[in-house]
Amino acid sequence: MDLAGILDRLDVNADWVGLRYVDDHSTWRWVRDGRPQLNQHNRSRGIMVEVLAEGQFAYAASANLDPAAVQQAAVKATAIARAASAHAVYHFSSDVRPPASGSYISPIEQSADSLSPAELNQLLVKSCASLKVSDKVVATHAMLRRVNSQHQFVSSNGSNIEQQFFILSSASQAIAQDGPVVQQRSVNGMFARSWQAGFEILDEDQHLARCRQAGEQAVELLSAEDCPNTSMDLLLAPDQMLLQIHESVGHPLEIDRILGDERNYAGWSFVRPEDFGRLRYGSELMNITFDPEVPGQLASYRFDCTGNPTQRQYIIKDGILQRGLGGLESQQRSGLPGVANVRACSWNRPPIDRMANLNLEPGDSSLEDMIGSVEKGVLMESNRSWSIDDYRNKFQFGCEYARLIENGRLTRTLRNPNYRGISSSFWNSLKAVGNRDSFAVFGVPNCGKGEPNQVIRVGHASPPCLFADVEVFGGDG
Amino acid sequence: MDRGAIEQLFDQLAGGLIDALRSDEHLSLSLRGESSHFCRFNAARIRQTGLVEDSSLDLELIIGQRRASSAISLSGNADLDMQYALAELNRLRAEIPQLLEDPYIVLPASGQASRSISHGQLLDPATSTQHLLPPIQGIDLAGIWASGRIYRGHANSLGSRHWFETDRFALDYSLVSPQEKMVKATYAGSDWNQAEYEASIAASVNRLRLLDKPTITIKPGQYRTFIAAAGVADLLSMFSWHGLSELSLRTGESAFLRMREGGETLSALFSLAEDFSHGQVPRFNDIGEVAPQRLELIRAGQLENSLVSSRTAREYGLESNFAAEHEALRSPRMAPGELDEADVLNSLGEGVYLSNLHYLNWSDSSNGRITGMTRYACFWVADGEIQGPIANMRFDDSFYHFFGDNLQAVSSSLQLIPDVETYGSRGLGLTECPGILLESFALTL
Numbered sequence A: 001m002d003l004a005g006i007l008d009r010l011d012v013n014a015d016w017v018g019l020r021y022v023d024d025h026s027t028w029r030w031v032r033d034g035r036p037q038l039n040q041h042n043r044s045r046g047i048m049v050e051v052l053a054e055g056q057f058a059y060a061a062s063a064n065l066d067p068a069a070v071q072q073a074a075v076k077a078t079a080i081a082r083a084a085s086a087h088a089v090y091h092f093s094s095d096v097r098p099p100a101s102g103s104y105i106s107p108i109e110q111s112a113d114s115l116s117p118a119e120l121n122q123l124l125v126k127s128c129a130s131l132k133v134s135d136k137v138v139a140t141h142a143m144l145r146r147v148n149s150q151h152q153f154v155s156s157n158g159s160n161i162e163q164q165f166f167i168l169s170s171a172s173q174a175i176a177q178d179g180p181v182v183q184q185r186s187v188n189g190m191f192a193r194s195w196q197a198g199f200e201i202l203d204e205d206q207h208l209a210r211c212r213q214a215g216e217q218a219v220e221l222l223s224a225e226d227c228p229n230t231s232m233d234l235l236l237a238p239d240q241m242l243l244q245i246h247e248s249v250g251h252p253l254e255i256d257r258i259l260g261d262e263r264n265y266a267g268w269s270f271v272r273p274e275d276f277g278r279l280r281y282g283s284e285l286m287n288i289t290f291d292p293e294v295p296g297q298l299a300s301y302r303f304d305c306t307g308n309p310t311q312r313q314y315i316i317k318d319g320i321l322q323r324g325l326g327g328l329e330s331q332q333r334s335g336l337p338g339v340a341n342v343r344a345c346s347w348n349r350p351p352i353d354r355m356a357n358l359n360l361e362p363g364d365s366s367l368e369d370m371i372g373s374v375e376k377g378v379l380m381e382s383n384r385s386w387s388i389d390d391y392r393n394k395f396q397f398g399c400e401y402a403r404l405i406e407n408g409r410l411t412r413t414l415r416n417p418n419y420r421g422i423s424s425s426f427w428n429s430l431k432a433v434g435n436r437d438s439f440a441v442f443g444v445p446n447c448g449k450g451e452p453n454q455v456i457r458v459g460h461a462s463p464p465c466l467f468a469d470v471e472v473f474g475g476d477g
Numbered sequence B: 001m002d003r004g005a006i007e008q009l010f011d012q013l014a015g016g017l018i019d020a021l022r023s024d025e026h027l028s029l030s031l032r033g034e035s036s037h038f039c040r041f042n043a044a045r046i047r048q049t050g051l052v053e054d055s056s057l058d059l060e061l062i063i064g065q066r067r068a069s070s071a072i073s074l075s076g077n078a079d080l081d082m083q084y085a086l087a088e089l090n091r092l093r094a095e096i097p098q099l100l101e102d103p104y105i106v107l108p109a110s111g112q113a114s115r116s117i118s119h120g121q122l123l124d125p126a127t128s129t130q131h132l133l134p135p136i137q138g139i140d141l142a143g144i145w146a147s148g149r150i151y152r153g154h155a156n157s158l159g160s161r162h163w164f165e166t167d168r169f170a171l172d173y174s175l176v177s178p179q180e181k182m183v184k185a186t187y188a189g190s191d192w193n194q195a196e197y198e199a200s201i202a203a204s205v206n207r208l209r210l211l212d213k214p215t216i217t218i219k220p221g222q223y224r225t226f227i228a229a230a231g232v233a234d235l236l237s238m239f240s241w242h243g244l245s246e247l248s249l250r251t252g253e254s255a256f257l258r259m260r261e262g263g264e265t266l267s268a269l270f271s272l273a274e275d276f277s278h279g280q281v282p283r284f285n286d287i288g289e290v291a292p293q294r295l296e297l298i299r300a301g302q303l304e305n306s307l308v309s310s311r312t313a314r315e316y317g318l319e320s321n322f323a324a325e326h327e328a329l330r331s332p333r334m335a336p337g338e339l340d341e342a343d344v345l346n347s348l349g350e351g352v353y354l355s356n357l358h359y360l361n362w363s364d365s366s367n368g369r370i371t372g373m374t375r376y377a378c379f380w381v382a383d384g385e386i387q388g389p390i391a392n393m394r395f396d397d398s399f400y401h402f403f404g405d406n407l408q409a410v411s412s413s414l415q416l417i418p419d420v421e422t423y424g425s426r427g428l429g430l431t432e433c434p435g436i437l438l439e440s441f442a443l444t445l
Helices: A003-009 A067-085 A117-131 A206-222 A236-255 A328-334 A369-373 A424-428 B004-021 B078-098 B128-132 B196-212 B231-241 B246-250 B310-316 B340-347 B399-405
Strands: A018-030 A033-055 A056-062 A101-105 A139-153 A160-178 A181-186 A191-197 A232-237 A288-290 A314-317 A358-360 A375-386 A393-404 A409-415 A418-422 A431-434 A442-447 A453-460 A465-473 B023-041 B044-065 B068-074 B113-119 B140-156 B161-176 B182-189 B221-227 B272-274 B294-299 B332-334 B351-364 B371-381 B386-389 B394-398 B407-410 B415-418 B430-433 B436-445
Touching: A003 A018, A003 A067, A003 A139, A003 B196, A033 A067, A033 A117, A056 A160, A056 A314, A067 B044, A117 A139, A117 A160, A117 A206, A117 A328, A117 B078, A117 B246, A139 A206, A160 A206, A181 A375, A181 A393, A206 A409, A206 B386, A236 A314, A236 A358, A236 A375, A236 A393, A236 A424, A236 A442, A358 B196, A369 A409, A375 B221, A375 B351, A375 B371, A393 B394, A393 B399, A409 A424, A409 B351, A424 A431, A424 B023, A424 B340, A431 B371, A453 A465, B004 B044, B004 B161, B023 B128, B068 B161, B068 B351, B078 B272, B078 B294, B078 B340, B128 B196, B182 B196, B182 B351, B196 B371, B196 B386, B221 B231, B221 B340, B231 B332, B231 B371, B231 B415, B231 B430, B246 B310, B294 B332, B340 B351, B351 B394, B394 B407, B399 B407, B399 B436
Parallel strands: A033 B068, A056 B044, A101 A160, A191 A442, A232 A375, A358 A453, B113 B161, B182 B371, B221 B351, B332 B430
Antiparallel strands: A018 A033, A018 A139, A033 A056, A139 A160, A160 A181, A160 A191, A232 A465, A288 A314, A288 A358, A375 A393, A393 A409, A393 A418, A418 A465, A431 A465, A442 A453, B023 B044, B023 B140, B044 B068, B140 B161, B161 B182, B221 B436, B272 B294, B272 B332, B351 B371, B371 B386, B371 B394, B394 B436, B407 B436, B415 B430
């Protein structure tokens, strides 16, 4: 795509023009109970023209890549930018679209084309067979999704960026039933196993072993006790920490939320502008980084969609809030320190503040030490349910699988484990953080936000973490 | 694109692709498109504004007992789009022999046809702010304006052809008081009416004033509760996810298993149907089948039907009711009851009035338990009068209670709650439902 050539030929009376081309090719494969459900390709491609006129940005997006159509889109965008300018939330300059050049490509070893559709379907059939460890497993699901997403960005002030993302996600789930009792167990939760990677991450033997374990644990849960209704220590595995970080750290720290842009949809934030640099968000063990430079993590990139180059930054250091998740527009509007995180899900949506890779840095406790330190507690794994209020305060999360911890040892399996709390007090109850050996990297490929709505890919990495005195509870059954 | 151009493009593509088929091939084509103006507001000022022209074509190819599908963006250039679509057809042809046989494959519907085109009066994107902004000056409003034409089409190699085209607008907004109290509303339709719009804003401003009173903090516990229609629509939306899908019942994932296998019932006051009679949602599905105008799902508390796609019907030896393959609700209608809106507060007496709910999820799906938050204009009511707004509370309760033994009354008027979601594309669905009065509702945090 000669995007620079199209830009050169544009004739539009705007202070700044950017063209963002996205060519997104994804393939879904889904086998249920060993039988094919879906073999689907999606190719979405188009251009978003973004213009700045009289301090107001406006966009026009179309799948028509013809230069004349792009010219028409640019003229329309300029007209609505001018019409909106008198009513703008904020008058911007092109400073928030810095000139930048460079490229990025996901680090992969084994390309997506190295396995044929037949081989991929066979792998999914084997996954279902491994999940079905007994007749009590009444349904098995095995899915693979791969994405090849090419992004180009050029602008009238000299940006020229190319980024190419190769993504592989897998999900494997067993549903077990015994009379009225139904339990589900998946490998790390649905689609947490998402990375910028090729098929090198899908070692068949390991993959099938994980499926078998998920099937066995689904059956194990059928006869397990319900999680007790009480307050006790809570040890969260990395595949649940990802959700805890996402909902109670990531979203409340998005600066556009703090500025109120999101109030009609996902909501506001309990964090206020004056909290940056001061707020004790969590205990001294809490260190959160914005890090789009982790090789292979789901939301790694080199430039955000405005051309702003990325840099690893501490968001929370030793428990104190340092900076927000806001790009150059939000930083200018708020005067707050931010990061390079303005992203759009595709060519047909405007870029907004998003999480990228938001990680909890390792501490110095081994998993065994943390379990050993607990007199009465519960270890929960793999997210099953999530809900949080519009200020990102009152949350309730559920997990698939839990083990009781008694006198420093893992004892009985528990089903329907849930917990609830309030974000800030919860993080201040953090009393141990796992070490580098226990650190695990996962992804959230379906983070929803924005108006118009956008689903975007986010990465989270964390060790297991131990929280004191958390309200936990089970199901009705 | 000009009016009629998308339909013409779709017909050209369908004709060319179906002509290119071999005798052993079946093809379903579905088009989803829109021409949209979006404008996002914060503090009644413009945060982002833009235009999106987006159409995509889905192809599902069946050869013998195997199938694969593909979706492509359409540029609007018929020659180029035909070239891309033919390339996709060839990709599917090459892939299908490598795939597993699918014993439950369903051929597209044959010989069905429909055409629904409704043109409205929409605001010009270049001047829409002149209409939208004056009534909201001096108000803290956050929200999204989405306006323009929406298209859905289907054609297949067995002769079915459907077209649905409509003009829609929606301003989905929240008003915020200086004390951060909020009310939520949507002004939506097909024909812009400035007076109606201004009345909608004025009504919301009046509701916001009700929130001026000091916030009342209530403790977690069981409360007598009225949930207004917008909140009920959120609860019903959960039935599209591990809910009334026949496949989810068969695979053990449905929250309705206790009704199907355990013989449980809901309240005789609760009835729910899939009802397309308003004509605002296309009745055809992704393989060209046309759903019945009305399908009773739960009648007077009894599970009467689930949503059965033809694929599920084939797998389990059932009769299809032509649900879409994902077996989600497309046009739900909950039956009204006898509680007059004017009597709601008196009937509630003492308890909580919930206008809206937020961020729902199953907390224990096999027991029908849903958690979420109260949001926006939610009040403490005593002696049949609003005492003041409550702080947002988490709820966690089972629909076997709130549509079951705790359902005391259902309001007599139905509200149309439009689907204003814009994930991927603008939604077309809507929910018709009343409010519900509950003897008890569990607020937990």
